[in-house]
Amino acid sequence: MVLFAFVACATVENKKCLEINDHLKSENRLLQKRLSLLQRENSVYKQENLQYKKNLDTKSAEVEKLESELRSIRERFEKDIALWEKKYENLREKNMILERESSEKIQELTRLNRQLEDKLGGDIRRLAEESQKKDETFGEEREQLKKDFARREFDRLKQIEDLKKSISELQRQNAEMEAKINDFILGQEEARRELKEKDARIQELEAMVASLRKAVEEEKRSEKGAKP
Amino acid sequence: MLLLCALCVAFPQAAPAKKRMSLLLTGNLEGRFSLDEENQEQNDPLLLLGQSIVRERKTRRIDIYLDLGNAFYPGALSKYSYGSIMYDFFQYFDCSATLISSSDVIIGVDNLAFLQEEKKTRLLSANIVRDGRTLYDPVFEHTIDGDTVAFIGISSQRVLFDIAEKSVYRLTLEDEKTALRRSVDLLKGRGVKHIVLLSGLDIEENVRLLKSVKEIDLVLCGGDGAGRLHGKKMNRVDFSDGRAIVFLQKRRGYYLLDLSLDERVSAGKLRFMPLQFINTRDRSYRQFLNRLSIWKRKFKEEENTLITAAAEESVIDNRRVAHLLRDRFRSEISIVGSNTVDRTVLKGDIKRFQLYRMINDEYTIFVYDITGAELKRLAKFSKRALITGYDAGKVQGYPVSDTRQYRVSSTQRVFDMVKGRLKREIPYANTWMNITEVLVDDLKDEKMLFRDDYGYLDRRFRMTVDLFISNFFDYSVISRKEEEPVPPGKPDITYRRWGMEDKIDLTVYNRYHQFILTPYIYYIEEEVHDGEKQYLQNLLRGTFFYNVNLDYIVRPYHKSQCDTVARDVDGLRPTIVRETFGANILTTGAFFRIEGNIGAGFEKQVHDPVDDPIYGVEAILKLQVTFLKLFTYSLSVDTFLAKRELNAGEVDHFRSETENGLSFALNSFLSLSLKHKWFYLYRKEYDDRYENSQFLATLDIKTDFKIY
Numbered sequence: 001m002v003l004f005a006f007v008a009c010a011t012v013e014n015k016k017c018l019e020i021n022d023h024l025k026s027e028n029r030l031l032q033k034r035l036s037l038l039q040r041e042n043s044v045y046k047q048e049n050l051q052y053k054k055n056l057d058t059k060s061a062e063v064e065k066l067e068s069e070l071r072s073i074r075e076r077f078e079k080d081i082a083l084w085e086k087k088y089e090n091l092r093e094k095n096m097i098l099e100r101e102s103s104e105k106i107q108e109l110t111r112l113n114r115q116l117e118d119k120l121g122g123d124i125r126r127l128a129e130e131s132q133k134k135d136e137t138f139g140e141e142r143e144q145l146k147k148d149f150a151r152r153e154f155d156r157l158k159q160i161e162d163l164k165k166s167i168s169e170l171q172r173q174n175a176e177m178e179a180k181i182n183d184f185i186l187g188q189e190e191a192r193r194e195l196k197e198k199d200a201r202i203q204e205l206e207a208m209v210a211s212l213r214k215a216v217e218e219e220k221r222s223e224k225g226a227k228p
Numbered sequence: 229m230l231l232l233c234a235l236c237v238a239f240p241q242a243a244p245a246k247k248r249m250s251l252l253l254t255g256n257l258e259g260r261f262s263l264d265e266e267n268q269e270q271n272d273p274l275l276l277l278g279q280s281i282v283r284e285r286k287t288r289r290i291d292i293y294l295d296l297g298n299a300f301y302p303g304a305l306s307k308y309s310y311g312s313i314m315y316d317f318f319q320y321f322d323c324s325a326t327l328i329s330s331s332d333v334i335i336g337v338d339n340l341a342f343l344q345e346e347k348k349t350r351l352l353s354a355n356i357v358r359d360g361r362t363l364y365d366p367v368f369e370h371t372i373d374g375d376t377v378a379f380i381g382i383s384s385q386r387v388l389f390d391i392a393e394k395s396v397y398r399l400t401l402e403d404e405k406t407a408l409r410r411s412v413d414l415l416k417g418r419g420v421k422h423i424v425l426l427s428g429l430d431i432e433e434n435v436r437l438l439k440s441v442k443e444i445d446l447v448l449c450g451g452d453g454a455g456r457l458h459g460k461k462m463n464r465v466d467f468s469d470g471r472a473i474v475f476l477q478k479r480r481g482y483y484l485l486d487l488s489l490d491e492r493v494s495a496g497k498l499r500f501m502p503l504q505f506i507n508t509r510d511r512s513y514r515q516f517l518n519r520l521s522i523w524k525r526k527f528k529e530e531e532n533t534l535i536t537a538a539a540e541e542s543v544i545d546n547r548r549v550a551h552l553l554r555d556r557f558r559s560e561i562s563i564v565g566s567n568t569v570d571r572t573v574l575k576g577d578i579k580r581f582q583l584y585r586m587i588n589d590e591y592t593i594f595v596y597d598i599t600g601a602e603l604k605r606l607a608k609f610s611k612r613a614l615i616t617g618y619d620a621g622k623v624q625g626y627p628v629s630d631t632r633q634y635r636v637s638s639t640q641r642v643f644d645m646v647k648g649r650l651k652r653e654i655p656y657a658n659t660w661m662n663i664t665e666v667l668v669d670d671l672k673d674e675k676m677l678f679r680d681d682y683g684y685l686d687r688r689f690r691m692t693v694d695l696f697i698s699n700f701f702d703y704s705v706i707s708r709k710e711e712e713p714v715p716p717g718k719p720d721i722t723y724r725r726w727g728m729e730d731k732i733d734l735t736v737y738n739r740y741h742q743f744i745l746t747p748y749i750y751y752i753e754e755e756v757h758d759g760e761k762q763y764l765q766n767l768l769r770g771t772f773f774y775n776v777n778l779d780y781i782v783r784p785y786h787k788s789q790c791d792t793v794a795r796d797v798d799g800l801r802p803t804i805v806r807e808t809f810g811a812n813i814l815t816t817g818a819f820f821r822i823e824g825n826i827g828a829g830f831e832k833q834v835h836d837p838v839d840d841p842i843y844g845v846e847a848i849l850k851l852q853v854t855f856l857k858l859f860t861y862s863l864s865v866d867t868f869l870a871k872r873e874l875n876a877g878e879v880d881h882f883r884s885e886t887e888n889g890l891s892f893a894l895n896s897f898l899s900l901s902l903k904h905k906w907f908y909l910y911r912k913e914y915d916d917r918y919e920n921s922q923f924l925a926t927l928d929i930k931t932d933f934k935i936y
Contacts, residue, residue: 025660026392029592030338037310037339040526044312047522 149223156216163209170202247373247489250289252281254483255296255450255476258331259306259314263581265524268517269505273480274317275517276503280482281321282510284501288484292370293322294379296476297329297428297451300340304584305527311335311343313523318349320516325368325379327426328353329451330386334590337363337393352381352426355407357400366411369420375489377422380411380444382437384428384452388644390591391658404429405440412443422493427473428452431462434473445493448485450476464498474498531581536671541575542678544586549663550616551682556666557595557659558688558936559637560624561603561617563646565589568639568663574678578671587664591640596656598646601630609649613642617685624686625739625777627816630854631896632692635936639663686739691935694733698901698926701726727752727765729926737777744773751794768794775812785812785825787846792835803835806868808846823850831870831881842881844870860899862889872913880912897931 177198254277262272269275284290295318300311311332318326326332328351332340337356341363344351354366368379382404389399408425415423425447427434431454434447449455455462455475465473470492476483478500486496542548546569553562565588572586598606603623607615621628628634638646639662647654661669670677702725714720734745748771752764768791775785787810792803810827825848833839851863863886870881884907891901907920 022658023395025658026395029392029660030336030396033310033336033339034342037312037342040309041312044309044519044522044526047526048519051518051522 145223149219152219153216153223156212156219159212160209160216163205163212167205167209170198170205174198174202247375249291249370249372249377249487249489251485251487252284252290252293252482253296253448253450253476253485254293255298256479257295257299257303257314259300259303259311261303261305261313261520261524263304263524263527263585265521268521268524269507272520273503275520276505277482278317278321278513278516279506279508280501280503282508282513283506284484285322286510290484291372292324294368294426294448295323295326295450296426296448296453297327297383298331299326299329299451300335301331301590302334302588304531304581305523307335307584307590308527308531308581309523310339313520315340315343315347315349316516316519319347320512320519322512323349324370325350325352325365325381325426327381327428327451328356328364328383328387329428330384330388331451333387333389337389337399338397340364352379353383354380354411355383355402355404356387357402357407358397362407363397363399366407367415372489375422376420377424377487377489377493378415378420379424379426380408380415381426382408382429384430385433386428386452388591388641391594391640392592404433405437408437408441408444412441416443422489424448424487424493430454431457431465431473431475435465438467438471438473445471446487446495447471447473448476449473450483464495470494527581531584532579535578535580535583535668536675537577538574538678540678541573543571543573544677545569545571546614547616548677549667550614551679551685552666552670552677553593553637553663554617554685555676555682556670557593557635557637559595559617559635560690560936561615561634561636563606563613563615563636563638563642564663565639565642565645566612566614580668583664583667587662587667589639589641590662590664592662593637593639593659593666594643594656595635595637595659596643596654597633597635598650598654599630600628600632600634602650603628603634603636604630606646606649613638613645621816624690624737625779626737626742627814627821629821632932633934635934683739689736689738692733692735692737692932693935694731694735694932695930696731696733697728697929698730699726699728700926721756723754723756725752725754725764729765729924740777742773742775742777744771746771746773749794753795763793763795763797766793766795766797768792781813781815783812783814785810785827787825787827787829800836802833802837804831804833806831806846810846819854821850821852824848831868831883840872842870842872844868844879844881858893860889860891860893862891863887878912882908882910884908891928897929899928899930901926901928 177195257274257277259274261274262268264271269279281290281293299318300306300314303314306314317323326349328337328340333356340351344364350368351364352366352368353364354362356363364381366380368381370377370379383401385401385404387401389401393399412423423443423445425434425437425444427437427447427449428451429437429449430452431449434449434453438444438447453475455473455477461477462475463477464475472495474485474495476498481500481502484499484501488494488496546564546566549569550562550564553559553564568587568589570586570588572582574582600623603618604621607618617623618628623634636646637659640658643654643656667677702723704719704723704725706719706722708714708720729750731746731748736743746769748767748769750765750767750769752766754762754764756762770790772788773785774787775783777783787806787808789806789808790803791806793801806829808825808827808829810825810829813822813824813826815822825846827846828844829846830841830843832841845868847865847867847869849863849865851861853861855861865884865886867882867884869879870883871878872880886906886908887903889901889903891899893899901924903922903924903926905920905922905924907918909918910916
């Protein structure tokens with residue numbers, strides 16, 4: 001019985017120990033897992049941090065470089081600004097002088113301009129008057145030319161009328177001749193010859209008429225071209 | 229005023245426009261980052277996903293990004309970082325919440341909770357409970373144009389906590405309906421009307437939940453939620469009341485889902501978007517890319533460490549790993565899950581990351597004992613697991629005994645499956661090592677993993693000890709006057725009677741050899757009041773049995789048996805030895821076991837007095853039939869037929885021991901038995917026949933131990 005009790009107690013105790021042991025092993029395993037996670041995460045973050053640090057250093061160096069560049073640029077700019085300011089002053093003075101000079105010049109030019117304007121006004125007036133006169137003269141000339149032309153036209157027309165009359169006369173004569181031809185059938189050869197002569201004469205006259213007409217037309221054209 | 233009224237009548241107020249919410253959904257990402265930095269932007273599936281998420285955020289109105297589970301495991305890099313890199317992925321790409329699923333907890337629930345601290349991405353599970361309180365956020369809420377939509381996370385019942393976490397944090401997986409009801413009531417109390425469930429449950433369980441919890445408008449499944457109905461994949465299940473279950477089936481991409489917020493939340497069209505390379509300069513993406521690259525370098529640095537070198541090519545698969553577990557933990561059986569090892573060819577330098585890639589079960593290895601009957605039951609359901617060490621009803625070449633214990637090694641995940649199948653609590657020993665650690669240890673040292681022949685495991689010697697104890701004690705005290713008559717049927721003298729029939733089978737065996745040493749005592753002593761002792765039974769027997777365990781039904785054996793007396797009789801200790809060689813036949817079935825020996829040899833009395841040997845034939849038959857689970861009928865016949873001289877014509881010696889028994893098992897080691905023993909001996913030289921017939925009703929203790 002005692003042995004049983006002892007064994008039972010020992011078993012209970014042992015079971016409890018085993019439970020505690022198991023619990024500790026469980027905790028140990030979990031902590032190991034957590035530790036691994038933390039170590040690995042930490043290592044990655046460290047590396048990432050280093051990268052960022054490196055980047056930051058590079059950027060800082062760049063910033064420094066840029067700052068020194070900025071400083072030198074600023075200095076240069078300051079010098080430039082001083083120089084430009086000096087130049088500006090000079091230019092301003094020059095400008096003032098020039099302004100003054102130009103004011104005087106402007107006054108002079110204004111005066112000259114006024115004189116020129118006056119002169120030009122006189123000239124214009126004179127020229128206007130001359131032009132008016134020329135216009136008047138030209139009107140008279142044109143009137144005369146018109147008259148001449150009308151007269152010449154009248155003459156030519158008269159000549160044409162005369163020629164027309166002579167043509168009609170010749171035509172009448174021709175008709176008479178033709179009648180005579182009819183009358184003198186027997187003397188056909190003679191008549192033909194005479195007719196030929198008459199025809200030749202008619203042709204000459206027609207050529208003359210044509211040349212006259214041409215001359216009249218040319219005169220007409222020349223008159224038209226002469227009109228302003 | 230009249231005009232205004234007229235206008236109001238003529239143009240009634242338009243119904244308010246439905247509010248909309250756009251979701252980007254992922255599931256089963258499994259932390260599968262590529263391990264190479266080179267061209268990772270074009271090749272890493274999770275970077276491609278990240279690029280797509282960035283694009284979706286820039287080009288569309290994505291209100292929230294949700295992950296539906298199994299995001300952290302078994303990707304090698306995620307495993308190595310204990311989920312940290314995957315959590316960074318969610319953080320950088322602005323994932324609002326992810327559902328905790330069965331694979332995720334392998335990373336460690338505690339580690340995940342730690343990773344969540346001070347992060348925007350929330351881990352969701354309403355039914356993972358620690359000390360009565362939810363470990364993660366049960367709900368994630370998002371407000372859009374004044375309307376709040378709540379997303380409740382319910383983890384799958386397949387979630388299996390690491391035994392260490394379970395023990396330290398007292399984690400439990402609460403019934404999903406209870407957990408959901410609690411969260412819904414909480415939300416209702418706060419006036420939240422729109423509730424969406426992110427579920428890791430299968431389709432039937434989701435339907436059951438939707439039926440019982442009417443407040444749920446929509447269920448989204450994508451991690452553990454398989455969405456299989458009668459073996460067919462489902463994309464969506466719509467209910468007549470407008471509610472729906474949506475499943476994300478495809479991988480290597482993401483889904484876009486538009487929700488309409490009306491009286492209920494209703495799901496619009498679900499669009500799958502495959503991954504493609506998109507060049508992006510997004511700041512978050514670049515920052516994540518930088519961190520991922522560091523993790524990859526770190527992983528390679530640490531995991532690129534050489535473990536060993538393999539001269540020849542070896543294909544590592546479930547079978548090899550299972551054999552290695554048998555070797556490492558001296559178990560007869562090893563069970564590994566069907567997807568434990570990604571089949572990998574190892575040759576040349578073997579590095580740690582290769583092992584990281586190929587192992588998909590990080591749970592620690594348990595060693596436990598199950599009975600032969602349970603082993604047979606498990607073998608019938610071995611589709612999801614590979615059982616090694618058990619082949620065609622045999623273990624180490626011997627038929628499995630239903631009642632004997634067999635040692636099994638498996639991971640906690642498989643153990644949980646075994647426990648579920650056998651429907652009982654199984655005591656176990658935690659080795660505190662997982663498969664990867666076992667592989668690393670082995671590759672550093674013995675390299676058993678590379679062996680092509682694991683037959684040596686069956687050639688390992690084991691020992692069993694079977695105890696059969698059947699004792700009785702009878703002490704009868706008579707008090708009477710000499711002249712007083714004895715009442716009918718009562719003893720007339722004081723006596724003390726006690727006896728025992730005890731046997732121990734010490735069996736040492738391996739695949740080919742079996743040695744059985746059996747001390748046996750059958751002793752009954754009666755002592756009357758005057759001190760006179762009588763030995764009713766006085767047998768002390770030692771048997772040494774050896775057989776060669778060939779694959780055939782018939783196996784050669786050798787038996788040495790020595791019979792003597794437990795107590796000297798008249799100062800003498802007669803001793804008979806029997807030496808036989810022969811053939812052993814063993815066959816077993818579901819309910820029976822038959823073993824027979826036929827051999828030839830000699831029997832010789834070697835002491836008190838010494839006699840000449842007799843030569844003969846031995847025939848032994850042992851039959852055991854179990855019926856109605858608790859009843860066992862057994863028959864044992866042991867005969868020896870011999871002649872004094874080999875050339876003699878007639879048989880002059882015959883010995884037979886027969887035992888018939890019927891036992892009723894009270895429990896695994898106690899049984900009530902009715903036995904009939906019959907002993908017959910014929911010796912021609914004495915022309916004598918000796919018979920002893922005996923009926924016994926006993927309470928037997930039978931127990932066995934195995935030394936693995």
